[in-house]
Amino acid sequence: MAILKVRIGSLELSNPVIAASGTFGYGMEFAERLDLAAIGAFSTKGLSLKPRGGNPMPRICETPCGMINSIGLENVGVDAFEMDKLPAIRKSGAKVIANFFGETEEEYTELARRLDAMDGVHALEMNVSCPNVEKGGIEFGSDPAFLEKLTAGVKKVCGKPLIVKLSPNVADIKPFAKAVENGGGDAISAINTLKGMSVDVKTRRPRIKRVIGGLSGPAIKPVAVRMVYECARTVKIPVIGLGGIASLDDALEFLIAGATAVQVGTMNFVEPGICQRLAEELNAYCEKEKIADIASLIGSLITE
Numbered sequence: 001m002a003i004l005k006v007r008i009g010s011l012e013l014s015n016p017v018i019a020a021s022g023t024f025g026y027g028m029e030f031a032e033r034l035d036l037a038a039i040g041a042f043s044t045k046g047l048s049l050k051p052r053g054g055n056p057m058p059r060i061c062e063t064p065c066g067m068i069n070s071i072g073l074e075n076v077g078v079d080a081f082e083m084d085k086l087p088a089i090r091k092s093g094a095k096v097i098a099n100f101f102g103e104t105e106e107e108y109t110e111l112a113r114r115l116d117a118m119d120g121v122h123a124l125e126m127n128v129s130c131p132n133v134e135k136g137g138i139e140f141g142s143d144p145a146f147l148e149k150l151t152a153g154v155k156k157v158c159g160k161p162l163i164v165k166l167s168p169n170v171a172d173i174k175p176f177a178k179a180v181e182n183g184g185g186d187a188i189s190a191i192n193t194l195k196g197m198s199v200d201v202k203t204r205r206p207r208i209k210r211v212i213g214g215l216s217g218p219a220i221k222p223v224a225v226r227m228v229y230e231c232a233r234t235v236k237i238p239v240i241g242l243g244g245i246a247s248l249d250d251a252l253e254f255l256i257a258g259a260t261a262v263q264v265g266t267m268n269f270v271e272p273g274i275c276q277r278l279a280e281e282l283n284a285y286c287e288k289e290k291i292a293d294i295a296s297l298i299g300s301l302i303t304e
């Protein structure tokens, strides 16, 4: 067996394949389709302090090589997560990354404090792509100085590894990666969905009720690989790469470009067992290529 173990801050994962937030429910929904303990970890649907109903339908549509969603961060809320979801997850042996978001700095901090105290939550993933009500709807992740302050504030109340998930909807992602590192974040995950839009020409209506949504799936992979490469060259903390991963080669692309681990999102809807398959294929690949430790693959891009 090749060594596939990777570290995200103080958290050790048995392999670098993680199921991405919003595409894997609260984990147990997938327990019949794969062994939750056989994948590196999974990230929960984004959690908020209070339950949220989400946006009006239609809120997903297919696009060439991808999909657009505008779910609106629907979730059960942190209390129901702890009481109804976490006990079963704990028994499954899964490594759990709790994805969370708030509308104010205080909400972010309060959620981090709550999740940090939960037995069975191994790391936190802070989604900064949602609008800041106090700043007039500007996304938390669209101002590096503010992102650094938010990260530092959250890190103060959180002993578990804090992953900050970056939005790709910025001209230059590097200052945001640096802001996370300067704020004391333990890792970066990149990327969240790209803003997209699709029109039904017969009805002349947008395919998503809210008109604009988030594009994901294989269509965004080259953009994601580029941003992961840029982040990994900018910071020393680990970068978790995601965006369009559908095969072993896709995962390898991210690792070679500098990702310490990868997440699989949209493709879970097509193949619910994909994360376990990719973890197994990664092991077989390393054995075949005589790669004793996955660490030697990470950031091994040759550019000259």
Ligand SMILES: Cc1cc2nc3c(=O)[nH]c(=O)nc-3n(C[C@H](O)[C@H](O)[C@H](O)COP(=O)(O)O)c2cc1C
Binding pocket: 020, 021, 022, 023, 045, 046, 047, 069, 071, 073, 099, 127, 165, 191, 192, 193, 215, 216, 217, 218, 220, 242, 243, 244, 245, 263, 264, 265, 266, 267
């Ligand atoms: C239906 C859907 C819901 C999502 N919900 C969340 C979420 O709650 N929090 C979050 O950080 N990212 C969320 N995402 C973004 C994914 O985790 C991922 O960053 C993005 O889809 C790119 O990866 P992919 O191309 O492999 O899907 C969601 C994506 C989809 C498709």
